[in-house]
Amino acid sequence: MSWRWALARRVAALAATGGGRGAQAQRLLPTSSAAAGTCLLGRHHMPLTSQIRSKVVGCRGAALVSSRWLHDAQYQVRQDGASRAQQDPFELVADELSLLANRLRSMVAAEVPKLASAAEYFFKVGAEGKRFRPTVLLLMASALKFPLSESTEGGVLSILADKLRTRQQNIAEITEMIHVASLLHDDVLDDADTRRGVSSLNLIMGNKLSVLAGDFLLSRACVALAALGNTEVVSLMATAVEHLVTGETMQISTSREQRRSMEYYLQKTYYKTASLISNSCKAVAILAGHTAEVSMFAYEYGRNLGLAFQLIDDVLDFTGTSASLGKGSLSDIRHGIITAPMLYAIEEFPQLQEIVDRGFDNSANIEIALDYLRKSRGIERTKELAREHADRAVKAIESLPDSDDEDVLTSRRALIDITERVITRTK
Amino acid sequence: MSWRWALARRVAKLAATDGGGGAQAQRLLPTSSAAAGTGLLGRLHMPLASQIRSKVVGCRGAALVSSRWLHDAQYQVRQDGASRAQEQQDPFELVADELSLLANRLRSMVAAEVPKLASAAEYFFKVGAEGKRFRPTVLLLMASALKFPLSESTEGGVLSILADKLRTRQQNIAEITEMIHVASLLHDDVLDDADTRRGVSSLNLIMGNKLSVLAGDFLLSRACVALAALGNTEVVSLMATAVEHLVTGETMQISTSREQRRSMEYYLQKTYYKTASLISNSCKAVAILAGHTAEVSMLAYEYGRNLGLAFQLIDDVLDFTGTSASLGKGSLSDIRHGIITAPMLYAIEEFPQLQEVVDRGFDNPANIEIALDYLRKSRGIERTKELAREHADRAVKAIESLPDSDDEDVLTSRRALIDITERVITRTK
Numbered sequence: 119m120s121w122r123w124a125l126a127r128r129v130a131a132l133a134a135t136g137g138g139r140g141a142q143a144q145r146l147l148p149t150s151s152a153a154a155g156t157c158l159l160g161r162h163h164m165p166l167t168s169q170i171r172s173k174v175v176g177c178r179g180a181a182l183v184s185s186r187w188l189h190d191a192q193y194q195v196r197q198d199g200a201s202r203a204q205q206d207p208f209e210l211v212a213d214e215l216s217l218l219a220n221r222l223r224s225m226v227a228a229e230v231p232k233l234a235s236a237a238e239y240f241f242k243v244g245a246e247g248k249r250f251r252p253t254v255l256l257l258m259a260s261a262l263k264f265p266l267s268e269s270t271e272g273g274v275l276s277i278l279a280d281k282l283r284t285r286q287q288n289i290a291e292i293t294e295m296i297h298v299a300s301l302l303h304d305d306v307l308d309d310a311d312t313r314r315g316v317s318s319l320n321l322i323m324g325n326k327l328s329v330l331a332g333d334f335l336l337s338r339a340c341v342a343l344a345a346l347g348n349t350e351v352v353s354l355m356a357t358a359v360e361h362l363v364t365g366e367t368m369q370i371s372t373s374r375e376q377r378r379s380m381e382y383y384l385q386k387t388y389y390k391t392a393s394l395i396s397n398s399c400k401a402v403a404i405l406a407g408h409t410a411e412v413s414m415f416a417y418e419y420g421r422n423l424g425l426a427f428q429l430i431d432d433v434l435d436f437t438g439t440s441a442s443l444g445k446g447s448l449s450d451i452r453h454g455i456i457t458a459p460m461l462y463a464i465e466e467f468p469q470l471q472e473i474v475d476r477g478f479d480n481s482a483n484i485e486i487a488l489d490y491l492r493k494s495r496g497i498e499r500t501k502e503l504a505r506e507h508a509d510r511a512v513k514a515i516e517s518l519p520d521s522d523d524e525d526v527l528t529s530r531r532a533l534i535d536i537t538e539r540v541i542t543r544t545k
Numbered sequence: 546m547s548w549r550w551a552l553a554r555r556v557a558k559l560a561a562t563d564g565g566g567g568a569q570a571q572r573l574l575p576t577s578s579a580a581a582g583t584g585l586l587g588r589l590h591m592p593l594a595s596q597i598r599s600k601v602v603g604c605r606g607a608a609l610v611s612s613r614w615l616h617d618a619q620y621q622v623r624q625d626g627a628s629r630a631q632e633q634q635d636p637f638e639l640v641a642d643e644l645s646l647l648a649n650r651l652r653s654m655v656a657a658e659v660p661k662l663a664s665a666a667e668y669f670f671k672v673g674a675e676g677k678r679f680r681p682t683v684l685l686l687m688a689s690a691l692k693f694p695l696s697e698s699t700e701g702g703v704l705s706i707l708a709d710k711l712r713t714r715q716q717n718i719a720e721i722t723e724m725i726h727v728a729s730l731l732h733d734d735v736l737d738d739a740d741t742r743r744g745v746s747s748l749n750l751i752m753g754n755k756l757s758v759l760a761g762d763f764l765l766s767r768a769c770v771a772l773a774a775l776g777n778t779e780v781v782s783l784m785a786t787a788v789e790h791l792v793t794g795e796t797m798q799i800s801t802s803r804e805q806r807r808s809m810e811y812y813l814q815k816t817y818y819k820t821a822s823l824i825s826n827s828c829k830a831v832a833i834l835a836g837h838t839a840e841v842s843m844l845a846y847e848y849g850r851n852l853g854l855a856f857q858l859i860d861d862v863l864d865f866t867g868t869s870a871s872l873g874k875g876s877l878s879d880i881r882h883g884i885i886t887a888p889m890l891y892a893i894e895e896f897p898q899l900q901e902v903v904d905r906g907f908d909n910p911a912n913i914e915i916a917l918d919y920l921r922k923s924r925g926i927e928r929t930k931e932l933a934r935e936h937a938d939r940a941v942k943a944i945e946s947l948p949d950s951d952d953e954d955v956l957t958s959r960r961a962l963i964d965i966t967e968r969v970i971t972r973t974k
Contacts, residue, residue, distance in 0.1 A: 333765065340784075
């Protein structure tokens with residue numbers, strides 16, 4: 119815990135000297151060039167930041183609209199007393215992210231033009247999904263940096279540190295490839311028409327090409343994995359791939375028994391949503407040469423973050439941007455997917471089970487189910503569970519070995535920020 | 546080359562001592578329990594072989610019908626002059642025990658994990674049975690062909706245990722290869738909306754697609770985990786490249802432009818990707834696991850590559866000729882799907898006007914007849930067979946270039962690998 123107090127003391131010191139800027143410590147700084155200049159911890163950014171940032175902001179323009187929850191100026195500050203500077207975590211790694219995006223694009227270049235355009239499809243669109251995982255992974259890499267003494271600047275250790283960073287960036291790229299491959303296949307499985315607001319690839323180019331493109335991305339990811347030359351990491355990511363498939367299988371083939379079970383649901387959610395990010399966080403730690411214990415903390419952060427994310431996703435599917443029920447897209451229930459809020463409601467109102475069993479092809483049935491949900495504490499309990507997981511994610515970060523390095527402290531703070539945003543987002 | 550003469554001498558000696566068995570040296574021994582008892586190299590089989598074999602023969606019964614080319618008693622002996630005692634042990638026999646082990650593992654794995662896929666699981670074992678056994682057979686034989694010599698005194702010792710461990714790992718390569726192969730078959734089956742016009746109901750299309758995608762993903766993910774477990778990143782890389790090639794090959798097939806459909810080069814590249822890459826890369830993986838040099842590993846790769854290409858070229862011929870020698874009696878499924886294969890490409894070289902006929906497409910069966918006519922007049926079939934022979938010869942050369950060995954298993958397996966190239970070329974179905 120001690121590193122957090124170190125950070126708090128440092129921020130307080132800066133606030134004292136920064137005068138008027140102290141007031142900003144209480145709220146999130148919006149992503150604008152103003153942020154670059156006035157940010158309290160601005161001097162820790164890499165050189166050429168503002169130049170690159172305006173370019174990055176430019177081409178991300180469209181994406182920002184949909185990823186606003188990461189940048190919303192009105193998110194609530196955690197009421198735990200410590201006053202902290204709230205750097206946009208996304209900003210911290212913006213430069214690296216565009217590097218990754220470019221590398222990814224070149225990594226999925228294919229000989230056959232049709233395959234190339236299919237593979238690239240999701241590296242053009244779907245920005246917020248594309249940035250979440252890599253952001254977390256790059257921040258984790260920074261949060262786990264071993265201390266380098268100043269005198270080794272430009273020396274051998276510095277070169278090794280760069281090499282390590284590149285390898286950790288590769289993990290982020292590999293993770294994205296695996297993620298997009300699974301999206302491409304899921305869209306075929308779901309007969310999806312749209313994905314993130316644009317036409318799904320299978321609609322445009324056909325089911326078969328989507329499947330082939332997914333396989334292509336997966337094989338490229340495997341080659342990139344092999345190139346890291348670390349068999350434990352290969353194993354971790356292969357397990358993540360297997361979990362994605364297992365989760366999808368669980369979703370498609372749930373029996374009625376299983377659809378009632380919160381345990382089954384959480385297991386499936388771990389497989390489908392949390393396993394990839396948790397295993398890649400762990401891989402980042404392993405590449406850095408950390409102990410099994412520290413690697414497990416990285417894993418636990420990823421796992422709990424992923425679960426919290428999905429649980430809030432479940433809530434938002436019912437509530438949407440309003441606080442009231444039924445205003446969300448209701449896409450889960452329309453597809454017959456029974457999520458946490460409904461499962462909790464069934465615990466309180468057993469008669470709801472019968473309604474759920476009847477299925478939801480009939481929209482009147484959906485209304486009845488929503489009615490029960492409204493009466494129950496389903497939404498609240500889901501939010502509570504999400505909070506629980508977010509807290510565990512924070513604890514994992516707090517258990518990391520102490521460090522004095524400012525980058526390390528900033529990144530850890532950012533990772534904690536992210537857990538907060540995941541819980542409090544409204545879209 | 547010397548190891549071949551060593552084998553020949555040994556076989557000649559056995560034939561001399563075995564009396565009546567010598568006559569059998571000239572022809573292929575059919576797969577029957579007779580083979581187990583009278584096989585000239587029978588004593589090299591693993592213990593309990595005959596017991597297991599009769600079980601295996603039993604459940605392979607149905608599969609044998611379609612894979613007869615591997616077991617046909619009348620295949621022709623290579624006419625290259627050297628009178629060798631043709632120890633024509635069925636190569637399939639040599640690894641029969643291991644094969645049924647692999648097949649059972651694969652079957653139970655899929656059915657258990659994805660219950661809905663029980664019927665899909667049967668798919669793996671009804672269709673392409675000879676395809677299913679072909680790859681693992683080649684890989685297991687390659688593993689044996691590449692065995693490092695162990696001195697007798699290490700029987701049961703540390704080296705022996707290590708050898709067993711290696712064998713298991715090489716079997717894993719065979720399993721992984723099958724998983725990848727079947728996954729690609731399943732994904733190739735995924736239909737687009739256009740295909741519903743051929744009378745497939747839309748519900749069937751949706752469910753069929755979902756199961757195909759899911760089952761294929763399941764197999765691929767299992768292959769990934771199994772690969773990772775081998776702890777060899779070079780092998781991971783090889784097999785991942787093979788997957789990439791399969792996808793590239795299939796994409797080439799579904800998205801050929803008119804230009805590309807005329808090109809023999811494009812066709813051979815596509816054929817390498819779709820048919821030869823998997824077997825060549827897994828042969829190489831088998832060598833790498835054994836710790837062989839890059840040179841030896843490349844020889845293994847070359848064998849697989851040339852074998853795969855020869856196989857596909859003969860496949861192309863058979864699609865036209867079928868079991869008869871005459872044209873047009875085959876299933877003609879390639880041409881009906883608009884896939885222009887080697888014989889036709891050669892014919893187009895001889896008769897440029899055939900290009901126009903091909904460009905018209907083959908929805909109209911009359912057009913097929915016209916094309917077949919040209920093909921008949923051309924040397925398309927012959928030249929394809931010649932090209933296949935060329936590749937088979939290169940495969941044989943690769944085996945002959947392997948480091949010398951005295952070990953009987955090694956010699957037998959190498960002989961079997963050469964046998965297989967012969968069967969690939971001379972099969973009639």
